[in-house]
Amino acid sequence: MAPQLDAYFSQVDSLSEHFINRLREAVAIPSVSAEDERRPDVVKMGEWLGSQLKSLGAEVELRPLGKQPGKEHLDLPPVVLARYGRDAKKRTILVYGHYDVQPALPEDGWATDPFKLTVDDKGRMYGRGSTDDKGPVLGWVNAIEAHQKAGIDFPVNLLMCFEGMEEYGSEGLDDLIEAEAKKYFADADAVCISDNYWLGTEKPCLTYGLRGCIYYSIEVSGPGQDLHSGVFGGTAHEPMTDLVKLMGTLVDVDGTIRVPGLNELVAPLTDKEKALYKDIAFTMDNLYESLGSTTGIHADKERTLMGRWRFPSLSLHGVEGAFSAPGAKTVIPAKVIGKFSIRIVPDMEIDEVNKLVIKYLDEQFAKLGSKNSYKTVVQHAGKWWVASPAHWNFTAAGKAVERVWGVKPDLTREGGSIPVTLTFEQATGKNVLLLPMGSSTDAAHSINEKLDRRNYVEGIKLLGAYLHYVAEEPMVEQ
Amino acid sequence: MAPQLDAYFSQVDSLSEHFINRLREAVAIPSVSAEDERRPDVVKMGEWLGSQLKSLGAEVELRPLGKQPGKEHLDLPPVVLARYGRDAKKRTILVYGHYDVQPALPEDGWATDPFKLTVDDKGRMYGRGSTDDKGPVLGWVNAIEAHQKAGIDFPVNLLMCFEGMEEYGSEGLDDLIEAEAKKYFADADAVCISDNYWLGTEKPCLTYGLRGCIYYSIEVSGPGQDLHSGVFGGTAHEPMTDLVKLMGTLVDVDGTIRVPGLNELVAPLTDKEKALYKDIAFTMDNLYESLGSTTGIHADKERTLMGRWRFPSLSLHGVEGAFSAPGAKTVIPAKVIGKFSIRIVPDMEIDEVNKLVIKYLDEQFAKLGSKNSYKTVVQHAGKWWVASPAHWNFTAAGKAVERVWGVKPDLTREGGSIPVTLTFEQATGKNVLLLPMGSSTDAAHSINEKLDRRNYVEGIKLLGAYLHYVAEEPMVEQ
Numbered sequence: 001m002a003p004q005l006d007a008y009f010s011q012v013d014s015l016s017e018h019f020i021n022r023l024r025e026a027v028a029i030p031s032v033s034a035e036d037e038r039r040p041d042v043v044k045m046g047e048w049l050g051s052q053l054k055s056l057g058a059e060v061e062l063r064p065l066g067k068q069p070g071k072e073h074l075d076l077p078p079v080v081l082a083r084y085g086r087d088a089k090k091r092t093i094l095v096y097g098h099y100d101v102q103p104a105l106p107e108d109g110w111a112t113d114p115f116k117l118t119v120d121d122k123g124r125m126y127g128r129g130s131t132d133d134k135g136p137v138l139g140w141v142n143a144i145e146a147h148q149k150a151g152i153d154f155p156v157n158l159l160m161c162f163e164g165m166e167e168y169g170s171e172g173l174d175d176l177i178e179a180e181a182k183k184y185f186a187d188a189d190a191v192c193i194s195d196n197y198w199l200g201t202e203k204p205c206l207t208y209g210l211r212g213c214i215y216y217s218i219e220v221s222g223p224g225q226d227l228h229s230g231v232f233g234g235t236a237h238e239p240m241t242d243l244v245k246l247m248g249t250l251v252d253v254d255g256t257i258r259v260p261g262l263n264e265l266v267a268p269l270t271d272k273e274k275a276l277y278k279d280i281a282f283t284m285d286n287l288y289e290s291l292g293s294t295t296g297i298h299a300d301k302e303r304t305l306m307g308r309w310r311f312p313s314l315s316l317h318g319v320e321g322a323f324s325a326p327g328a329k330t331v332i333p334a335k336v337i338g339k340f341s342i343r344i345v346p347d348m349e350i351d352e353v354n355k356l357v358i359k360y361l362d363e364q365f366a367k368l369g370s371k372n373s374y375k376t377v378v379q380h381a382g383k384w385w386v387a388s389p390a391h392w393n394f395t396a397a398g399k400a401v402e403r404v405w406g407v408k409p410d411l412t413r414e415g416g417s418i419p420v421t422l423t424f425e426q427a428t429g430k431n432v433l434l435l436p437m438g439s440s441t442d443a444a445h446s447i448n449e450k451l452d453r454r455n456y457v458e459g460i461k462l463l464g465a466y467l468h469y470v471a472e473e474p475m476v477e478q
Numbered sequence: 479m480a481p482q483l484d485a486y487f488s489q490v491d492s493l494s495e496h497f498i499n500r501l502r503e504a505v506a507i508p509s510v511s512a513e514d515e516r517r518p519d520v521v522k523m524g525e526w527l528g529s530q531l532k533s534l535g536a537e538v539e540l541r542p543l544g545k546q547p548g549k550e551h552l553d554l555p556p557v558v559l560a561r562y563g564r565d566a567k568k569r570t571i572l573v574y575g576h577y578d579v580q581p582a583l584p585e586d587g588w589a590t591d592p593f594k595l596t597v598d599d600k601g602r603m604y605g606r607g608s609t610d611d612k613g614p615v616l617g618w619v620n621a622i623e624a625h626q627k628a629g630i631d632f633p634v635n636l637l638m639c640f641e642g643m644e645e646y647g648s649e650g651l652d653d654l655i656e657a658e659a660k661k662y663f664a665d666a667d668a669v670c671i672s673d674n675y676w677l678g679t680e681k682p683c684l685t686y687g688l689r690g691c692i693y694y695s696i697e698v699s700g701p702g703q704d705l706h707s708g709v710f711g712g713t714a715h716e717p718m719t720d721l722v723k724l725m726g727t728l729v730d731v732d733g734t735i736r737v738p739g740l741n742e743l744v745a746p747l748t749d750k751e752k753a754l755y756k757d758i759a760f761t762m763d764n765l766y767e768s769l770g771s772t773t774g775i776h777a778d779k780e781r782t783l784m785g786r787w788r789f790p791s792l793s794l795h796g797v798e799g800a801f802s803a804p805g806a807k808t809v810i811p812a813k814v815i816g817k818f819s820i821r822i823v824p825d826m827e828i829d830e831v832n833k834l835v836i837k838y839l840d841e842q843f844a845k846l847g848s849k850n851s852y853k854t855v856v857q858h859a860g861k862w863w864v865a866s867p868a869h870w871n872f873t874a875a876g877k878a879v880e881r882v883w884g885v886k887p888d889l890t891r892e893g894g895s896i897p898v899t900l901t902f903e904q905a906t907g908k909n910v911l912l913l914p915m916g917s918s919t920d921a922a923h924s925i926n927e928k929l930d931r932r933n934y935v936e937g938i939k940l941l942g943a944y945l946h947y948v949a950e951e952p953m954v955e956q
Binding site for chain 1: 806
């Protein structure tokens with residue numbers, strides 16, 4: 001099967017320095033979406049990406065998204081929409097990535113210039129955006145070029161959607177995806193996103209699930225203004241007293257959520273699912289290393305992975321309005337806002353969770369008998385996403401991994417959210433696959449972000465191989 | 479008794495515009511001790527004050543205090559030590575005040591220039607330092623001048639100690655007081671401090687007690703760095719979870735402190751003391767007005783005043799290290815520090831309180847069963863102060879109030895701390911009286927600080943009258 005892959009792989013190897021130079025060019029454009037003054041660089045990066053695709057024969061549109069909400073003097077950077085191939089006999093695969101990056105200041109502790117791709121003697125290619133997400137985005141571009149140079153027919157029609165605001169909430173993207181689902185994206189048969197990471201450093205994975213997240217504020221207020229604790233301590237109801245009590249009722253130190261009814265919403269663990277965790281390449285030492293401590297809740301890796309992927313969790317993030325600086329200040333804060341969020345999983349419906357959480361907190365507050373004012377507010381809510389890893393989109397990707405890396409991929413979920421995944425699934429009605437290129441040590445969002453040369457070059461092979469396998473995969477679940 | 483007072487009072491009335499101009503000059507010097515760049519103005523203010531006293535014939539020393547700890551490029555402003563009169567047949571009264579002020583920026587919302595004394599048609603004299611504490615300090619200066627102009631013999635030897643760092647922790651003052659207790663201050667028979675406020679706006683008071691304050695930090699840490707709640711939520715012990723539970727065990731919403739043994743340290747309420755509260759000029763509406771809400775704990779004024787003055791209170795101030803900004807951030811903070819303080823009262827000894835609090839929190843943390851690290855730390859501790867209002871220093875002041883204001887003063891305590899009070903008492907071994915000039919609406923430390931013309935002029939009379947009565951008061955408790 002997929003007989004042309006050996007020639008494709010050799011071509012990728014031959015072009016590898018060229019591809020690294022392409023990544024170097026991309027990293028050199030500081031397309032930081034969160035910094036207003038970098039907006040021209042973000043736009044420049046979109047244009048550069050468009051021109052790369054055009055030079056390879058793709059049809060490219062730079063789709064404007066209008067003004068940035070709340071910052072009307074700024075244009076949002078365009079979405080690069082591109083199509084490579086219009087052969088009705090081929091399958092059409094829609095891929096997504098983003099060409100903007102996180103902020104990066106040398107003084108944050110970068111060992112090298114963050115906007116100059118720097119390759120060390122172990123093949124680690126340091127630079128902002130190397131792994132998140134310029135490397136993977138260029139993976140698709142490079143795959144097209146390697147096919148052309150090797151003289152191999154491209155196996156699918158490729159639809160591309162590359163945005164420039166992912167690191168700033170993907171402003172404007174959901175509307176575009178929904179609007180184009182039955183237009184630009186109409187003939188997509190499946191979706192592939194390369195914007196996450198392996199669970200470790202050695203074993204590739206396919207990702208089929210993400211937790212959702214609901215973010216809450218508990219607001220408690222009483223006095224008209226902040227008070228001096230010497231003058232008012234002992235005479236007035238203090239909002240902080242109520243708030244810490246409310247926050248303290250939400251979750252136990254072992255992570256058990258105490259909102260009645262919430263855990264009953266979680267899909268039961270089947271023996272079949274349980275069996276999946278045993279073989280995942282992950283150890284408790286991996287957890288301790290990433291935690292920077294041995295303060296894990298669970299003793300074994302299976303329960304730890306379930307805790308991250310398939311059970312809900314509740315985290316208390318902090319308090320707004322109280323004294324938060326170093327030192328000592330004898331203030332009684334007049335209004336305090338406690339922040340917490342719940343990571344939600346199948347089959348927890350957002351509305352149902354909100355109802356239980358708010359009812360519980362309302363009851364807890366009523367029990368306190370405080371004269372302060374109180375309310376719990378939902379700040380934002382995003383649903384979980386779980387795809388079937390038995391779908392042909394995944395089985396094709398699994399074969400590609402085995403061909404390139406020589407191992408069966410781990411089937412993983414992630415504890416965090418990539419909201420665009422669910423948007424694509426819901427808007428197109430097609431299966432979405434997360435096919436990561438980088439590894440767990442890439443430090444996306446952190447200083448010294450890198451992509452290993454090996455992950456980049458083999459990743460380009462993987463994306464190409466995936467397109468070959470997905471082109472010929474029978475359309476049945478296995 | 480005190481037969482010369484009528485002449486003194488007329489003289490004060492005649493000189494009132496002159497005295498207001500003196501206050502205007504003082505307010506115009508922006509002696510903000512917390513702002514490094516204003517330090518020359520603080521020094522200038524000390525020198526101006528010294529020259530005012532010298533021109534009235536006082537012996538004046540500007541005593542340097544050395545470099546500011548932690549800011550060795552800055553000299554501390556001098557303490558103005560002054561003596562007026564050396565008559566061995568007279569009593570010697572030591573008075574304290576401060577010539578520095580809180581910061582004041584017009585953009586904070588001042589209706590007038592904070593450093594330009596502005597008198598409105600109701601006689602409210604707006605300006606930073608007008609009531610805290612330039613007005614009272616000049617009260618002593620004006621009293622000297624009015625005696626001279628009226629040709630009345632000054633009734634006591636007056637020792638003065640005016641500092642320039644009160645609003646920044648009285649840096650260096652305690653050492654000076656202790657060093658001079660048996661030297662410069664050696665012949666003081668009693669101490670009087672005019673640096674607090676009436677309980678309301680109409681009735682003068684004498685203040686005989688202050689609560690102490692112990693400030694604590696609860697530190698909980700676990701992971702090596704802040705974590706993403708998507709990736710780690712449900713797998714690791716979260717410091718915030720432990721912290722809010724610990725903070726939640728400290729105090730009930732009605733202010734009851736839950737540390738076992740703590741309330742047993744409080745001096746029992748006697749019937750005699752209980753009877754004192756009934757006649758104090760204070761209403762629940764006064765409380766609600768100053769709170770800006772009706773979220774008081776107690777229904778009656780007696781219990782409210784006791785809650786402020788003679789019972790301990792525990793306030794939760796905030797959390798350092800957690801997410802405290804507006805918006806939503808899905809962080810698991812790696813190290814969080816909860817801040818709280820306890821206002822202490824007779825007979826709570828600091829060491830005993832600390833032992834109980836730390837033992838209790840240690841036990842509560844152990845019960846949680848968390849793998850995180852924890853400790854409770856005392857940030858600073860200051861003792862309560864209670865004087866006997868039956869001391870001749872107080873009875874003299876009471877007579878002065880009755881003579882000037884036509885009413886018996888309320889005998890009040892305060893919920894906050896004025897640490898220098900206790901320092902003077904302990905260093906000199908003499909009775910200390912707090913004799914306020916301003917009223918509860920003066921907004922010390924806030925925008926639009928003011929001193930009412932009436933409180934200033936009658937206050938000058940009061941300070942002078944107090945010196946006459948204290949000169950002739952029998953040295954017995956009544």
